[in-house]
Amino acid sequence: MGHETMHPRFEQDNPAPIIGKRYKLINQLGMGGFGQSFLAQDLHLPGFPRCVVKRLLAKTNDPRHLKTARRLFDTEARVLYQLGKHDQIPTLYAHFEENQEFYLVQEFIEGEPLTWKVIKGKKWPEGKVIALLHDILEILAFVHQQNVIHRDIKPANLIRRHRDGKLVLIDFGAVKQVTIPIGDPDSEIAESTISVGTQGYISNEQLAGRPRFCSDVYAVGMVGIQALTGVRPKRLDENAVTGELDWRIHAPDVSPEFAEVLDRMILYDFRDRYPTAVEALESLQKLPPRLLEVLQASKVDPASMEEVGTTDSETDSTQKDSGSTYASSGLVPTFHQEETLMYGETLPTTSSVKQPQDWHQRWVEMRSHLWKRWQRKSVKQWSMLGAGVAIASTALSLVLVRLNSHQTPTSTPPSSPGTSIQSVTPPQIPASPKPTPRSLAQRVANLKAEADRLRKQRQYQQALDRYDQLIKLKSNDAQAHWGRCESLNGLKRPDQAMVACNDALALNPDYAEALWSKGKVLRQQDRILEALRLFEEATILKPDFTDAWLSRGSSLQEVGRSAEAIDALDQAIALNRNLAEAWSIRGSALWNLGRFDQAVASLDKALQIQPNAPGASALRRQAREELGY
Numbered sequence: 001m002g003h004e005t006m007h008p009r010f011e012q013d014n015p016a017p018i019i020g021k022r023y024k025l026i027n028q029l030g031m032g033g034f035g036q037s038f039l040a041q042d043l044h045l046p047g048f049p050r051c052v053v054k055r056l057l058a059k060t061n062d063p064r065h066l067k068t069a070r071r072l073f074d075t076e077a078r079v080l081y082q083l084g085k086h087d088q089i090p091t092l093y094a095h096f097e098e099n100q101e102f103y104l105v106q107e108f109i110e111g112e113p114l115t116w117k118v119i120k121g122k123k124w125p126e127g128k129v130i131a132l133l134h135d136i137l138e139i140l141a142f143v144h145q146q147n148v149i150h151r152d153i154k155p156a157n158l159i160r161r162h163r164d165g166k167l168v169l170i171d172f173g174a175v176k177q178v179t180i181p182i183g184d185p186d187s188e189i190a191e192s193t194i195s196v197g198t199q200g201y202i203s204n205e206q207l208a209g210r211p212r213f214c215s216d217v218y219a220v221g222m223v224g225i226q227a228l229t230g231v232r233p234k235r236l237d238e239n240a241v242t243g244e245l246d247w248r249i250h251a252p253d254v255s256p257e258f259a260e261v262l263d264r265m266i267l268y269d270f271r272d273r274y275p276t277a278v279e280a281l282e283s284l285q286k287l288p289p290r291l292l293e294v295l296q297a298s299k300v301d302p303a304s305m306e307e308v309g310t311t312d313s314e315t316d317s318t319q320k321d322s323g324s325t326y327a328s329s330g331l332v333p334t335f336h337q338e339e340t341l342m343y344g345e346t347l348p349t350t351s352s353v354k355q356p357q358d359w360h361q362r363w364v365e366m367r368s369h370l371w372k373r374w375q376r377k378s379v380k381q382w383s384m385l386g387a388g389v390a391i392a393s394t395a396l397s398l399v400l401v402r403l404n405s406h407q408t409p410t411s412t413p414p415s416s417p418g419t420s421i422q423s424v425t426p427p428q429i430p431a432s433p434k435p436t437p438r439s440l441a442q443r444v445a446n447l448k449a450e451a452d453r454l455r456k457q458r459q460y461q462q463a464l465d466r467y468d469q470l471i472k473l474k475s476n477d478a479q480a481h482w483g484r485c486e487s488l489n490g491l492k493r494p495d496q497a498m499v500a501c502n503d504a505l506a507l508n509p510d511y512a513e514a515l516w517s518k519g520k521v522l523r524q525q526d527r528i529l530e531a532l533r534l535f536e537e538a539t540i541l542k543p544d545f546t547d548a549w550l551s552r553g554s555s556l557q558e559v560g561r562s563a564e565a566i567d568a569l570d571q572a573i574a575l576n577r578n579l580a581e582a583w584s585i586r587g588s589a590l591w592n593l594g595r596f597d598q599a600v601a602s603l604d605k606a607l608q609i610q611p612n613a614p615g616a617s618a619l620r621r622q623a624r625e626e627l628g629y
Contacts, residue, residue: 019053019055019098019103020096020098020103020105023040023041023043023051023053023103024040024041024048025053026038026041026050026540027039027536027537027540028536029052029533030529030533035054035055035056036054036055037052037053037054037055037171038052038055039052039108042093042105049108050108051093051105051107052090052106052107052108053103053104053105054103054105054106055102055103056073056101056102056104069102070097070102073097073102074095077092077095077104079146079148079172080092080095080104082146083146083148083172084106084107086139086143087166088139088161088166088168088169089139089143089169090107090108090109090172091107092104092105092106092107093105093106109159109161109168110161110163111159111161111162111168112160113155113157113158113159113160114155114156114160114167115155115156115527115530116527116530117155117160118223119230120230120232120525120526121230122230123227123228123229123230123251124227124228126253126255126258126291127291127294127295128227128294129224129227129258130258130284130287130291130292130294130295131295132167132223132224133220133223133284134284134285134295135166135167136158136167136169136223137220137277137280137284138281139167139168139169140153140169140216140217140220140277141278141281143216143277144213144216144276144277144278145278148172149212149213149216150169151197151206151211151215151216152197152198152201153169153201153216153219153220153223154198154200154201154219155223155226156171156529157170158170197211197219199234200232200233200234201218201219201222201223201233202215202218202219203215203218203270204268204270205270206218212270213275213276214270214273214275214276217265217273217276218266218270218273220265220277220280221262221265221266222266224262225245225247225251225262228250228254228262229247229250230250231247236250243268244266244267244268245266247266255288255291257287257288258291261284261287264283265280440473444470444473444474444477447466448470448477448479448480451466451467451470451480451483452483454466455490458490460487460490460491461487463483463487464484464488464491467480468484476507477507478504478507478508478511478514479504481500481503481504481507481514482500482501482504482511482513482514482517484503485498485500485501485514485517485518485521488500489517489520489521489524494521494524494525497517497521498518498521501514501517501518501521502518505518510541512537512541512542512545513538515534515535515537515538516535516538516545516547516548516551518534519532519533519534519535519538519551519555520551522534523551523555528555528559529559531551532552532555532556532559535548535551535555536552538552539571546572546575546576546579547572549568549569549572549575550568550569550572550581550585552568553565553566553567553568553571553572553582553585553586553589554569556568557588557589557592560592562592562593563589563593565586565589566586566589566590566593570586573586578609579609580606580607580616581606581613583602583603583605583606583609583613583616584602584603584606584613584616584619586602587600587616588619599619603616603619
């Protein structure tokens, strides 16, 4: 029996697999040279908490090699257990063997991978990059002090944890403990533990199978350069004279001191790099104070490291991936010295208030802003929201009273003899007539119907305007935020679409359509594997979601997983047999697998439905040539 048949499978008609008699697999998170990882639930604990189950590939059925694999597995588990004592490394819960397969169970980190923030074409400010490298190197210094090399540091393996905003280093499936030999060098097991790493972040000596501590330092340096320049590592050219990576041309404004640190981290010759993360961290901490200001700020608010990234020419606040840190944090609106709101909104101080009317108007505007902002950012905290706004209202009212009691003589009418001076009461602003619940509901329904109609007719800008009006009337309407995301997708504005999708998901985390739309945003940003995970999740949440199955199948085909692509496309076709795109992509997948007869039949069906189906005619002709007719 090959490993392919032993993989836990997620079939629509079959129950989810249970591993180790307690871990129920929910869906696959990823696959690599070392095996698979799955999101799972621990059925033995109250509430069935989530965890990550990793299945390791032994690549052998030979008893002697299995014995070696078992020994290495136990050694790696001990290493992971030791590393998991660090707060920013996932905890190892269990390790076991089942049916000659090896499994690790680790803590599930709820957060966002750095790939969501390090985006092609977007440059981070230098100070933010310094703070990021500092965070990574602090964790890595601990790893190296345990005599362990990670060997696969990259944005996807760095998670910004929701609960506290801290960075977490994950995926230690490729760890190598330096002092322990890895067995028979001629065995398949030894071979499988050598070629590890990701193109662009892997150093020359690691590529040759000789990783060192400074190989991890190289990878960290490449992550920093990617954030600083907005250029993917494999897109960087070498200097024709020195042979080193010529990254500075993409960051002409970088300070010389920081540039020297980065240069040393990524030197081609490992002997010239920082030996370990400890030395790299020390060098970073010796940068001039002006470059370390953001580093100090990030220690106060680690989550602020998320909101970075500018285009080459401008900063667009709508491009922030308004995801999940505040939505998941459980915070309530608070005040600092009665005058400063969350999110950086600052109220006027006493000296800046010229007229009571100005202050009152400012308070009205800020209260409205606070309500809308908090409603969008933390919809899960409804029970706390009322109390938070009440506290905010009370605090600001006290400030108002304080200000009124300290008015200057010029702003207070003169008093007549024998009368006491009264505080100036802000004039009441007449409330505009409020629509009745029935009329408001009807207006919301009409706007939603019109916006949906325009979106389906691909009149995206008009649809976007209607969704914006709808959100002003009903800001907690997840469907309106999703429609806004879809319209922005149609307008090819992925950064703003990402914000809208995240707003919809903050209101409804299990919104399959919003997950699908967010996946389409990620595809526009060439983040295909992240998109694929969202498409998979959408089909699990909504098995009859035709578009999600189609997107899942096309993404699988794009990454070369043709057999899985055919399964997904078959699901889409079963739901709608007139999907020319599904038949066409299916034909391409069949052709890749050498099943030319079936490929021709599938392509014929695509052309029957849509005579000008993109690429179908050329591919059918190519398949027919393979068959000799």
